[in-house]
Amino acid sequence: MSQEKDYSRYFTAPDLKQAKKRGKESIQVLQFNEIPPEMQQVGVGQKYMIQTYGCQMNEHDSETMAGILEQMGYEETTETSEADVILLNTCAIRENAEDKVFGGLGRLKALKLEKPNLVLGVCGCMSQEESVVNRILKSYQHVDMIFGTHNIHRLPHLLQNALYSKEMVIEVWSKEGDVIENLPKKRSDGLRAWVNIMYGCDKFCTYCIVPYTRGKERSRRPEDVLQEIRDLARLGYKEVTLLGQNVNAYGKDFEDMEYRFGDLMDDVRKIGIPRVRFTTSHPRDFDDHLVEVLGKGGNLVEHIHLPVQSGSSEVLKLMARKYDRERYLELVGKLKKAVPNVVLTTDIIVGFPGETDEQFEETLSLVKEVEYDSAFTFIYSPREGTPAAKMQDDVPMEVKKERLQRLNDALNEISLRKNEALRGQVVEVLVEGESKKNAEVLSGRTRTNKLVHFRGSKDLIGKMVQVKIEAPQTWILKGVLVDEEQSATPVA
Ligand code: 5AD
Ligand code: SF4
Numbered sequence: 001m002s003q004e005k006d007y008s009r010y011f012t013a014p015d016l017k018q019a020k021k022r023g024k025e026s027i028q029v030l031q032f033n034e035i036p037p038e039m040q041q042v043g044v045g046q047k048y049m050i051q052t053y054g055c056q057m058n059e060h061d062s063e064t065m066a067g068i069l070e071q072m073g074y075e076e077t078t079e080t081s082e083a084d085v086i087l088l089n090t091c092a093i094r095e096n097a098e099d100k101v102f103g104g105l106g107r108l109k110a111l112k113l114e115k116p117n118l119v120l121g122v123c124g125c126m127s128q129e130e131s132v133v134n135r136i137l138k139s140y141q142h143v144d145m146i147f148g149t150h151n152i153h154r155l156p157h158l159l160q161n162a163l164y165s166k167e168m169v170i171e172v173w174s175k176e177g178d179v180i181e182n183l184p185k186k187r188s189d190g191l192r193a194w195v196n197i198m199y200g201c202d203k204f205c206t207y208c209i210v211p212y213t214r215g216k217e218r219s220r221r222p223e224d225v226l227q228e229i230r231d232l233a234r235l236g237y238k239e240v241t242l243l244g245q246n247v248n249a250y251g252k253d254f255e256d257m258e259y260r261f262g263d264l265m266d267d268v269r270k271i272g273i274p275r276v277r278f279t280t281s282h283p284r285d286f287d288d289h290l291v292e293v294l295g296k297g298g299n300l301v302e303h304i305h306l307p308v309q310s311g312s313s314e315v316l317k318l319m320a321r322k323y324d325r326e327r328y329l330e331l332v333g334k335l336k337k338a339v340p341n342v343v344l345t346t347d348i349i350v351g352f353p354g355e356t357d358e359q360f361e362e363t364l365s366l367v368k369e370v371e372y373d374s375a376f377t378f379i380y381s382p383r384e385g386t387p388a389a390k391m392q393d394d395v396p397m398e399v400k401k402e403r404l405q406r407l408n409d410a411l412n413e414i415s416l417r418k419n420e421a422l423r424g425q426v427v428e429v430l431v432e433g434e435s436k437k438n439a440e441v442l443s444g445r446t447r448t449n450k451l452v453h454f455r456g457s458k459d460l461i462g463k464m465v466q467v468k469i470e471a472p473q474t475w476i477l478k479g480v481l482v483d484e485e486q487s488a489t490p491v492a
Pocket of ligand 2: 201202203204205208209210211245246282
């Protein structure tokens with residue numbers, strides 16, 4: 001019976017077709033107001049837990065949700081069994097990401113039966129897909145609440161509804177919202193912080209679900225971004241990562257001024273925070289001004305993540321990446337020239353529909369030509385509703401796996417070779433904490449985001465130190481502390 005029920009009366013369902021539309025209406029900047037006093041007590045004495053899947057954007061959204069829940073009086077727990085509210089912040093980028101979430105949801109059923117008052121919420125990118133919401137309605141009736149990526153600021157109201165309603169509360173907006181400022185945040189790290197600079201993506205690469213789940217490109221106003229970074233610097237943060245699905249499109253949506261990502265980086269450069277990163281860039285919008293600004297160095301680190309996806313111009317065309325192999329290599333050339341010792345990393349998809357052996361070889365040859373320090377590599381995964389999902393996915397899985405293996409082998413060989421070149425060099429390391437495996441060993445990162453392990457006192461955690469690399473490996477650089485006295489002074 002329940003499957004035939006008409007849910008439309010009490011939920012706003014997602015609609016991928018609607019999400020594809022790009023309207024002309026201007027983006028409004030709205031302020032998140034204080035949570036109403038009656039809601040500030042809702043969670044007192046209760047605990048919450050957020051399980052985050054996927055990218056840094058999701059990690060940061062979870063920090064916002066944590067901030068909101070704490071304003072409602074909830075306290076965080078890492079023990080599933082202790083939680084009164086569990087939110088699954090989901091990722092839709094590939095099928096295996098979705099499988100993990102459904103697996104997690106299945107496991108939570110027993111807990112929900114044991115604890116009927118537990119509120120179980122699903123949010124993030126998967127909530128934006130109608131097929132997912134239908135599957136939850138059909139097979140995961142123990143879920144209490146579903147909301148999407150555009151209405152996180154509505155969490156207090158949605159949670160309150162879920163607490164008092166016997167039905168599943170569903171609110172997913174298929175049309176993106178505005179830019180909401182002043183959202184509370186509970187940052188998970190005291191050293192490194194994420195800062196959103198824009199939301200959404202208008203690129204519509206044919207394989208990608210993100211433009212549908214995250215909506216159209218909307219940039220935060222520069223004064224808001226710069227103020228947030230200044231505040232973080234004042235609080236003692238050592239590093240910020242500017243976040244956007246396509247940071248190079250920053251400012252394209254401003255109607256009142258010409259101010260783009262290069263301008264923003266030039267202004268961020270003047271703020272006294274030691275390290276500034278950004279992710280993720282699209283080669284197409286990476287303009288010369290930005291290259292020039294990155295060349296100025298200072299707090300702008302010499303690491304650029306520049307997803308290429310494929311080394312074949314034909315495949316890039318089918319992917320609708322809007323650049324070809326030559327243009328990508330031209331940009332790489334400019335970056336290598338402008339930014340001394342630049343470290344380039346990338347994302348690559350193997351087994352895109354129709355990818356031939358020759359086209360894959362072109363990817364391998366590009367990897368060798370660029371000499372990436374590392375890369376995220378993926379087997380193509382069809383996403384329902386995207387143009388590529390309608391293309392004939394004719395590369396057998398065995399071939400895809402074999403290509404992935406060959407690609408990773410080539411990348412690892414380059415990583416090791418590049419790390420080997422650092423042997424004997426002294427690098428600046430931001431000390432993050434003890435290494436996972438050995439509490440005697442400290443772990444940190446170079447400006448180029450390479451992991452460094454060395455022995456030293458715990459007092460160094462949170463500081464910039466100089467480490468001499470003695471044993472470079474593919475993933476880790478092992479070294480020794482150089483001059484504690486000098487390196488313990490903060491680097492401006
Ligand atoms: N299949 C495989 N990989 C994908 N990515 C995005 N969509 C897909 C897909 N359908 C990869 C791209 C992107 C990274 C975040 O995920 O390489 O840059
Ligand atoms: Fe997806 Fe392409 Fe947008 Fe990146 S630029 S989020 S790969 S559509």
